[in-house]
Amino acid sequence: MSHYTVAFAGNPNTGKSTLFNLLTGLRQHTGNWAGKTVITAEGEFTHNQHVYRAVDLPGTYSLYSNSADEEAARDYIIFEQPDVTLVVLDATSLERNLNLALQVLEITGRAVICINLIDEAKKLGIDINLKAISKRLGVPVVAISARNEIGIEALLNQLERVATGAFTGKPLQITYSEDIERGIAELIPLVEQTVGSRYPARWIALRLLDGDNSLLTSLKAHMRGSKRYETKEVAGHGVTACH
Ligand SMILES: Nc1nc2c(ncn2[C@@H]2O[C@H](COP(=O)(O)OP(=O)(O)OP(=O)(O)O)[C@@H](O)[C@H]2O)c(=O)[nH]1
Numbered sequence: 001m002s003h004y005t006v007a008f009a010g011n012p013n014t015g016k017s018t019l020f021n022l023l024t025g026l027r028q029h030t031g032n033w034a035g036k037t038v039i040t041a042e043g044e045f046t047h048n049q050h051v052y053r054a055v056d057l058p059g060t061y062s063l064y065s066n067s068a069d070e071e072a073a074r075d076y077i078i079f080e081q082p083d084v085t086l087v088v089l090d091a092t093s094l095e096r097n098l099n100l101a102l103q104v105l106e107i108t109g110r111a112v113i114c115i116n117l118i119d120e121a122k123k124l125g126i127d128i129n130l131k132a133i134s135k136r137l138g139v140p141v142v143a144i145s146a147r148n149e150i151g152i153e154a155l156l157n158q159l160e161r162v163a164t165g166a167f168t169g170k171p172l173q174i175t176y177s178e179d180i181e182r183g184i185a186e187l188i189p190l191v192e193q194t195v196g197s198r199y200p201a202r203w204i205a206l207r208l209l210d211g212d213n214s215l216l217t218s219l220k221a222h223m224r225g226s227k228r229y230e231t232k233e234v235a236g237h238g239v240t241a242c243h
């Protein structure tokens with residue numbers, strides 16, 4: 001029996017915790033207004049004999065360092081390197097949501113894009129061409145409704161393909177302006193020399209060019225071995241805050 005880790009990333013309110021609860025049977029609090037995931041929660045599920053450790057990351061609009069939530073999600077994906085990052089998108093606002101998906105793909109190709117709230121999209125007459133999006137992004141894309149338990153089997157099958165390595169992603173890589181690309185090319189060897197080849201050098205270089213000091217601080221802390229990532233198994237509402 002193989003064990004894999006799956007991190008649930010996505011914009012706030014896209015149904016990450018609903019999906020997390022459905023798969024793990026745990027009771028991470030969900031809700032439009034009442035609950036927001038504030039710390040990372042952890043649970044477990046099984047599919048086709050494989051055991052998956054599910055990590056529910058806080059909802060974020062980006063992986064830049066605008067908030068503690070963004071830093072937590074970013075650090076988890078970069079340093080913990082889950083076997084699969086599951087990016088949960090809201091089918092009714094794909095354009096905004098895809099921004100985060102693109103950032104995740106700049107860090108890792110071990111990703112599955114999960115378009116949730118497909119029921120709401122249908123009601124609005126939104127038709128989503130999954131094949132075209134998947135081809136463009138270079139990773140599997142699945143449409144689901146977590147609340148109505150639609151598309152879950154297909155999602156789990158795609159997760160398995162990425163987790164086991166049966167599918168190797170060719171993630172879309174954005175090409176920036178000549179100046180930025182030159183900067184990235186200059187920085188990549190220095191980044192690799194400093195942090196090793198285990199980390200996403202291109203993405204780190206890009207963030208450094210953008211003056212992302214928080215990432216630099218995290219990198220330093222991580223390299224000193226002092227950075228700890230705390231996840232918590234949840235059974236009650238202990239992982240949420242009410243606003
Ligand atoms: N219609 C519909 N609503 C859904 C679906 N999945 C989740 N929701 C609802 O969307 C709202 C937000 O769900 P959550 O699971 O809390 O979202 P989240 O992504 O964990 O939110 P944060 O932790 O704040 O980032 C809740 O009211 C859910 O019931 C779905 O497939 N269809």
Ligand SMILES: [Mg+2]
Nearest residue numbers: 016017036037
């Ligand atoms: Mg949540």
